[in-house]
Amino acid sequence: MSRPDIAYATASELAAGLAARQFSALELTDELLARIAALQPVFNAFVSVDPDGARVAAKAADAARAKGEAGPLTGIPIAHKDLYMTEGLRTTCSSKMLEHFVAPFDGHVVTLLKQAGTVLLGKTAMDEFAMGSSNETSFFGPVRNPWQRDSVPGGSSGGAAVAVAAGLAPAATGSDTGGSIRQPSSFCGVTGIKPTYGICSRHGMAAFASSLDQAGPMARSAEDCALMLTAMAGYDARDATSLPRPKEDYCRELVKPSTAKPLDGIRIGLPEVFFADGVGAPVVAAVEAALTELRKLGAVTVSVTLPNISYSVPVYHVLGPAEASSNLSCFDGVRYGHRAAHYTDLLDMYRKTRAEGFGDEVKRRILIGTYVLSHGYYDAYYLKAQKVRRLIADDYQAAFTQCDVILGPTVPTTAPLLGAQMQDPIKMYLNDIFTIGANLAGIPAMSVPCGFTSNNSPGGLPIGMQLQGAYFSEAQLLNIAHRFQQVTDWHRRVPNIQALGTK
Ligand code: GLN
Numbered sequence: 001m002s003r004p005d006i007a008y009a010t011a012s013e014l015a016a017g018l019a020a021r022q023f024s025a026l027e028l029t030d031e032l033l034a035r036i037a038a039l040q041p042v043f044n045a046f047v048s049v050d051p052d053g054a055r056v057a058a059k060a061a062d063a064a065r066a067k068g069e070a071g072p073l074t075g076i077p078i079a080h081k082d083l084y085m086t087e088g089l090r091t092t093c094s095s096k097m098l099e100h101f102v103a104p105f106d107g108h109v110v111t112l113l114k115q116a117g118t119v120l121l122g123k124t125a126m127d128e129f130a131m132g133s134s135n136e137t138s139f140f141g142p143v144r145n146p147w148q149r150d151s152v153p154g155g156s157s158g159g160a161a162v163a164v165a166a167g168l169a170p171a172a173t174g175s176d177t178g179g180s181i182r183q184p185s186s187f188c189g190v191t192g193i194k195p196t197y198g199i200c201s202r203h204g205m206a207a208f209a210s211s212l213d214q215a216g217p218m219a220r221s222a223e224d225c226a227l228m229l230t231a232m233a234g235y236d237a238r239d240a241t242s243l244p245r246p247k248e249d250y251c252r253e254l255v256k257p258s259t260a261k262p263l264d265g266i267r268i269g270l271p272e273v274f275f276a277d278g279v280g281a282p283v284v285a286a287v288e289a290a291l292t293e294l295r296k297l298g299a300v301t302v303s304v305t306l307p308n309i310s311y312s313v314p315v316y317h318v319l320g321p322a323e324a325s326s327n328l329s330c331f332d333g334v335r336y337g338h339r340a341a342h343y344t345d346l347l348d349m350y351r352k353t354r355a356e357g358f359g360d361e362v363k364r365r366i367l368i369g370t371y372v373l374s375h376g377y378y379d380a381y382y383l384k385a386q387k388v389r390r391l392i393a394d395d396y397q398a399a400f401t402q403c404d405v406i407l408g409p410t411v412p413t414t415a416p417l418l419g420a421q422m423q424d425p426i427k428m429y430l431n432d433i434f435t436i437g438a439n440l441a442g443i444p445a446m447s448v449p450c451g452f453t454s455n456n457s458p459g460g461l462p463i464g465m466q467l468q469g470a471y472f473s474e475a476q477l478l479n480i481a482h483r484f485q486q487v488t489d490w491h492r493r494v495p496n497i498q499a500l501g502t503k
Helices: 011-019 026-045 051-066 108-115 157-166 183-186 223-230 281-295 309-330 346-359 360-373 378-399 425-430 435-441 474-487
Strands: 045-049 077-081 119-124 170-174 189-192 214-219 267-271 300-304 405-409 445-452 464-469
Touching: 011 026, 011 119, 011 223, 026 045, 026 077, 026 119, 026 474, 045 051, 051 119, 077 405, 108 119, 108 223, 119 157, 119 300, 157 170, 157 214, 170 183, 170 189, 170 223, 183 189, 183 425, 183 464, 183 474, 189 223, 214 300, 223 405, 223 445, 223 474, 267 281, 281 405, 281 445, 281 464, 281 474, 309 378, 309 425, 309 435, 346 435, 360 378, 378 435, 405 474, 435 464, 464 474
Parallel strands: 077 119, 077 170, 267 300, 267 405
Antiparallel strands: 045 119, 170 214, 189 214, 189 445, 405 464, 445 464
């Protein structure tokens, strides 16, 4: 077995290398820490790096392996989005409000991944409090797309997507409230899945919009996402919306031997709206080429309708801010994070703390949320949006009586240039037109690399396709993506970082 390229190997390949004693977890960790140190000034993907903690965890993983106690993720380096509480390591949500905040405990997902033997390299940059689609709302400055440095990586889990795409970590956690795992995965050419709402515990994840937020993995293959999700998912009594279901093995479909037509019998639903005007020509072409591959693997396509999906963006931008305005009220200068240095009385302290601690996008959402929940507007906006949310969820239920999965582009475009959308929030919000529906309905959805705007990278930008499935169909989505990745290599392309001017 040849030694895998540590920068770009999948977690599964690295696990095989560890098992074959080609390198130790400590060597693997040190090599990735060195890459992170070299490339942080270029991409700004991390908010915090934890070399000491990573080395301690790597040594523990090596010791576990020596005793014959290694699982599939033992010794695999990962990164957490900076909204997961990590004991002893700061959790900033990329906000000035939490710039120096160190959580006194690990979030549930963090604990589970620790128990699985992963090695935490550090915390990745994000849009402030996960509000944004480009990583430009981060207090710590923009993150750059490894495929084209003047383009955004997407958001809000942009740092996670860049860490995976630029060879800094084989896998990372993200969170997805309206598309924040899938959209940056699409923009950076990585694979990411948002599971069914309630599969992963939200305990120890800073809340944006609690009825929409879900944890999920981002990685270099569907197989790695399955490994990560198997570790991350599981009932947790500390999250009232955590689903009490038995532990699932999300790799169970993948390990079955491949046949000539492994997707025989799978019905792929194609909603016309996902291919309508406004979707970029290279995006449509890449998704159609992917459909051709999927048909060769045995899948059939049927047309389905999602009549209310066009309301998903406005519905989301009522419900998301409403929940955010409530969730973010805890940042008042009393208990967590930033407190204004000078104030006259308690009210003045609240005002100044929040004015100084939050950035523009977060303030915009708090204002909108407070407005739609206020007396006199509640029925017109909040209640109405809840009713339309139900219709959108019902549309999906109806569609899944005719098909097994719904497929389309993850985003209508590829990654925009840095700065291109910051002055126009509505344009930015429309990025999420295809992703938000899954959050409103609570269904699982994933983004899978399926092409580039040009085949001559570094000229090209990645394109992702989205697979959405019925509740608890994660194993099936991952299997479809895995079979696709067995016959394509879009997910294995790597950006030419040398050409971007780094050593
Ligand atoms: N881009 C969306 C927003 O701005 C989604 C964010 C997310 O999923 N966290 O809210």
